[in-house]
Amino acid sequence: MELDAAKNNGVASYKSIANTLRAEIETGVHRVGEKLPTQESLVRRFAVSRQTIQRALKELEREGYVDSIQGRGSYVQARVSGSPGLRRAYGLADALLSDHLVTAFAAAHVRIDAYSLTAETLNQTIGQMLIQIRNGAIQPKSISIRAILADPDETLLVGLPVHDRSDARTRQRIADLLRGQASILRHNFVSIYNLVPEVSVAVKTLAATPLVKMYLLNGTELLHGYYKFEEQDVLVDEGTGETVRAYDAYGLQSTLFHYSSLGVAEDSSSAVLLRHTQEWFDSLWQTVAR
Incomplete structure (x- = not known):
């Protein structure tokens, strides 16, 4: 049901x-x-x-x-500009992305380009859309997902020990998380391959630590925000309870800002930002992303 x-x-x-x-x-x-x-x-x-x-x-x-x-x-009915249902211009990453994915997946052809540290936020928010596809509530004709994530084989700022930089255990934890989330994103769509005529999920990595996260939805909506870095004690040995002080970045609860090119002039700031962001993502995808 x-x-x-x-x-x-x-x-x-x-x-x-x-x-x-x-x-x-x-x-x-x-x-x-x-x-x-x-x-x-x-x-x-x-x-x-x-x-x-x-x-x-x-x-x-x-x-x-x-x-x-x-x-x-x-x-x-036609809605006036002051209607209470107007979209938020910013919000917590998981809630705002979930909200805008609903609109994106109502289209016949769904296209999502994502640039982030991991695919954790996307994985957690896209599940509702896949449930609705499996139950026949929405029936897109095609879905294309492109994600550029941090390279788990590189030395990243996230997971870097605060004191002993030679301790690789916290970096290994981040590398495992990156590989795991990329695998989840690829396999999330297996259950709908027979329900949607065209499904493409491609993941590439970049040899750099993302300082921002960005989602382009159907080429008309942009959500982007900034990672906030903090120090935290990371458990590295469950048997002894040993922890290592390391740098971490939080994406699920970061703030995303929303821009749309729908219904605005081509030379408006939102439309120009969307266009240049898409060109920026495409340039990464076609060149240095692997």
């Missing part, structure tokens, strides 16, 4: 359904003035109760996306 049984990342099923319908409205699947599918058809589509669908529609009505008329259904 779909979203009633799946409360991923603590998000109730009606929230997930509202996210899906909102993304479809924003990407033009349901246009202004059109009637949304009936509650009965939504119940069948998402395999949830009628009450759950009603809560999702109430959420969209509160945000100004739809106008529900008793006995006639819910209609998509």
